[in-house]
Amino acid sequence: MSSLKKKLSPSVVKRLPRYFSRVKALHDEGVEWVSSSELAERLGLTSSTVRQDFSCFSFSGISKRGYEVSGLLKMLEDILGADMQWKVIVVGAGNLGRALTSHDEFVRRGFNIVGIFDADESKCGSRIGTVKVQAMSGLKEFVKKNEIDMGIIAVPDSAAQEVADLLIDAGIKGLLNMTMAHINAPDNISVADSRIVASLQQLSHCMLFSCRRKYT
Amino acid sequence: MSSLKKKLSPSVVKRLPRYFSRVKALHDEGVEWVSSSELAERLGLTSSTVRQDFSCFSFSGISKRGYEVSGLLKMLEDILGADMQWKVIVVGAGNLGRALTSHDEFVRRGFNIVGIFDADESKCGSRIGTVKVQAMSGLKEFVKKNEIDMGIIAVPDSAAQEVADLLIDAGIKGLLNMTMAHINAPDNISVADSRIVASLQQLSHCMLFSCRRKYT
Numbered sequence: 001m002s003s004l005k006k007k008l009s010p011s012v013v014k015r016l017p018r019y020f021s022r023v024k025a026l027h028d029e030g031v032e033w034v035s036s037s038e039l040a041e042r043l044g045l046t047s048s049t050v051r052q053d054f055s056c057f058s059f060s061g062i063s064k065r066g067y068e069v070s071g072l073l074k075m076l077e078d079i080l081g082a083d084m085q086w087k088v089i090v091v092g093a094g095n096l097g098r099a100l101t102s103h104d105e106f107v108r109r110g111f112n113i114v115g116i117f118d119a120d121e122s123k124c125g126s127r128i129g130t131v132k133v134q135a136m137s138g139l140k141e142f143v144k145k146n147e148i149d150m151g152i153i154a155v156p157d158s159a160a161q162e163v164a165d166l167l168i169d170a171g172i173k174g175l176l177n178m179t180m181a182h183i184n185a186p187d188n189i190s191v192a193d194s195r196i197v198a199s200l201q202q203l204s205h206c207m208l209f210s211c212r213r214k215y216t
Numbered sequence: 217m218s219s220l221k222k223k224l225s226p227s228v229v230k231r232l233p234r235y236f237s238r239v240k241a242l243h244d245e246g247v248e249w250v251s252s253s254e255l256a257e258r259l260g261l262t263s264s265t266v267r268q269d270f271s272c273f274s275f276s277g278i279s280k281r282g283y284e285v286s287g288l289l290k291m292l293e294d295i296l297g298a299d300m301q302w303k304v305i306v307v308g309a310g311n312l313g314r315a316l317t318s319h320d321e322f323v324r325r326g327f328n329i330v331g332i333f334d335a336d337e338s339k340c341g342s343r344i345g346t347v348k349v350q351a352m353s354g355l356k357e358f359v360k361k362n363e364i365d366m367g368i369i370a371v372p373d374s375a376a377q378e379v380a381d382l383l384i385d386a387g388i389k390g391l392l393n394m395t396m397a398h399i400n401a402p403d404n405i406s407v408a409d410s411r412i413v414a415s416l417q418q419l420s421h422c423m424l425f426s427c428r429r430k431y432t
Contacts, residue, residue: 004425013421017414021373021396043398081420088416099315100412111416150419157237174419176412180237182259190422192415196316196392198233199408200304200327203366203390204297205229206406209220 004057004079012053018043019053020076027073035066086111087146089172091163092154093118093126093133096178100152101128111150115142119159136166143170150174157181164191220273220295228269234259235269236292243289251282302327303362305388307379308370309334309342309349312394316368317344327366331358335375352382359386366390373397380407 008016022042026034036050043050054060054067059075061067077083088111090097100106101113117134118124124135134142142148151167153160153175160181167175174190177183180198183191224232238258242250252266259266270276270283275291277283293299304327306313316322317329333350334340340351350358358364367383369376369391376397383391390406393399396414399407 007425008421013418014414016421017411017417018396018398020417021414022398025373044400079421079425080417081424082417084420086416086420095315095318095320099311102311103412104311105413106416109413109416110420111413149423150416157241174423176415176419178412180234182234182238184260188426190419192418194410194412194415195233196319196394196410197321197325197327198230198237199392199410200302200322200325200366201233201236201296201298202229202408203392203406204300204302204326205224205232205295207365207390208297209223209295210404 006056008056008079012056015043015045015049015053016076016080019050020073020080020082023069023073023076027069031069033065033067034069034072036061038066082110084110086149088113088150088152089115089117089139089143089148090152090154091117091136091139091167092178093120093123093128094154097152097154098128100154100178101131113152114146114148117142119155139166140170143167143172148172150176152176152178153183154178222272224272224295228272231259231261231265231269232292232296235266236289236296236298239285239289239292243285247285249281249283250285250288252277254282298326300326302365304329304366304368305331305333305355305359305364306368306370307333307352307355307383308394309336309339309344310370313368313370314344316370316394317347329368330362330364333358335371355382356386359383359388364388366392368392368394369399370394 036047040047040050057075057079059072090101090113093116097116101116106113113131116128116131117136117139119136121135123133126133151172153163155163157179160179160183164175164183164185168185168189177191177193180195185191252263256263256266273291273295275288306317306329309332313332317332322329332347333352333355335352337351339349342349367388369379371379373395376395376399380391380399384405393407393409396411401407
């Protein structure tokens, strides 16, 4: 964790998961060295972006060989906390919330969904895999008792801010917002937006106006 | 549709769905006028960004009143195709693909999932709501016959490019990539990435290094 000279810019942070995913795949394939241009091509970036990003965390390549894959993987793991286990809860037990709760990939990546909450009491008590849907009234105590790291907001847009406020009040420091609403949060809280409908609307705009562009 | 003086930049296009969502909510509440500063505050933007964006599609406000909500809504609807119906298929009938297929919000926003495909033949024939899981071998004919607009890629990372190639070959012009893989596509194809795991990894990085930042 001491490998970062300074805080990374948001645009670098947004690229980290993609580097990690690609480098992990190379490592799993037994590849030992990778060049900035190979990585760049696979990720739709330029070589100079890759080199600049890696220099932010003091990771140097070797002339003509490139970057050592296992060292690079370890570095990215450290920076992303990808070798750690994270405790996550979901708020909203609709279709999306339920799917996220049982999404295998999360567990495989260290994001363990240990609770799901819903304002609709008729949903409470039902199970999604091993996780039981709970009432909102129990959220704060659950978060404190289980030392929850992150909350996923999968409720209607109109309830998003209220849920965010509840999660923050309970002590959660990282919020994943799946709604179209904008979440206001204090500076010590991290918020990431993941809006599937917004991505579909970007596509529909492009299809109408032939933008022919990529949105990452 | 003639209201666009020129093609919008990707950063403007990424903000459009958020403007649309907020303006629609104001319209539903019966609000008639909104200022750039009110919109900016609710969306975590600056007033000058809002004004600049709206000037791209020649929509002017009135001094001291701001923008007329119903006119603004109609404009955003036109630009996003939000008043249209889109035909969408999902590839990958895992937890995520199944959830997306039954996600009420998509239908409400005009994105109708009319087919879901999977390489695992044991999944074929089962139903998700009214939609039947089909074998990949039937994809191309289905796309052509039903004039599908968009494809959602919800398969393992390692299969993402192959699925993208199949969808493009079948004639689909818009791809929503839910995987961590980078999709290579010709210039006449629009690709939007929606990576939930990547968003969680951005949060875990921030929690480890106290970046305290927002990722949209």
